[in-house]
Amino acid sequence: MLRNPRKHNFDQFSDQEKEKLNNVKKELIEAQKNEPESLREHLQAFNDGVMAIIITIIVLEIQPALHEVHYQQFINNIVVFLITFFIVADFWYDLHLAFSYYIFKPSKTIAILDFFFLADLxxxxxxxxxxxxxxxxxxxxxxxxxxxxxxxxxxxxxxxGARKTAKYSQIMNIIISRSLMIKMFITLFLNIILIVLSLFNAKLAMILYLVIPVISFLFPVKRTKIM
Known part of the structure; x- marks a missing residue:
């Protein structure tokens, strides 16, 4: 018959061993407390890296004009690159502000949303x-x-991100503010309009995509930093 495994009693350990176990326990508790802040730093670094790679890949798609007949296409490709560049830069800027002002301890939900965001981007x-x-x-x-x-x-x-950091009443003053709601409505409405417009005039719609990051930069959402 198999004997029951011997159960160790904490009192059987020496004082030195007890001290080591207590130190390990304190380190684990401290690591758990600092985990969200560490995740915030890693998410920011991950966002920076992925967006930098996205821009690099796009610029590598521009083919040089080896002949004069290809020069017009070369200029068109540069214009398309610049449009996408400013769109990606606008996303980076918005996320930078979000992590600076109210995403101090991101949850797993925020991390998952961030991964889906980067995958789509x-x-x-x-x-x-x-x-x-x-x-x-x-x-x-x-x-x-x-x-x-x-x-x-x-x-x-x-x-x-804001909901994780502040209470719900504060969220109403920060994230669901009038300025943010207006910005959300304008950007989403413009995007739907541009998708429809692309069905009739693709080149004009592509150029007008610059309007969205320009609006975002010129009329940023006013944010109140949470202390």
């Missing part, structure tokens, strides 16, 4: 390459869909 190089190859209505419309999904995920990150 990583499709922009493919969409940009598609538009560089052929500025068709279908290509621009798909670009707009990817952008719209990224915007929705960005707003969800901001909402749950």
């Amino acid at each position: 990583s499709l922009l190089p493919v969409m940009t390459k598609w538009i560089m190859a052929e500025t068709s209505t279908f290509a621009v419309a798909n670009f707009g869909i990817v952008f719209l999904i990224a915007k929705i995920l960005e707003y969800l990150i901001q909402y749950f």
Whole structure:
């Protein structure tokens, strides 16, 4: 018959062993307390790295004009790159403000939303390459869909980030403020309009996508830092 495993009694340990166990326990408790703050730093670094790679991939898609007949296409590709560059830069800027002002201890929900956001944003190089190859209505419309999904995920990150940090009454004054609601309505409404417009004039719709990051930079959402 198998004997029951011997149960160790804490009192059987020496004072030195007890001290070591208590130190380990304190370190684990301290690590658990600092885990959200550490996650915040890692998420910020991850966002910076992924967005830098996205921009790098996009610029590598620009083919040099080896002949004069290709120069017009070369200029068009640079314009498309600049549009996507400022869109990605706007996303980075908004997330930077969010993590600076109220996402101090991100939860697992915020991390998951951030991963989905980056996964969706990583499709922009493919969409940009598609538009560089052929500025068709279908290509621009798909670009707009990817952008719209990224915007929705960005707003969800901001909402749950502020909700994690402050009480619900404070959230109403921070994230669901009038300025943020206006910004959300304008950006989402413009994106839907541009998707529809791309079905009729793809080149014009693609150029007008610059309007959204320009509005975001010129009219930023006023935020109150949570102490």
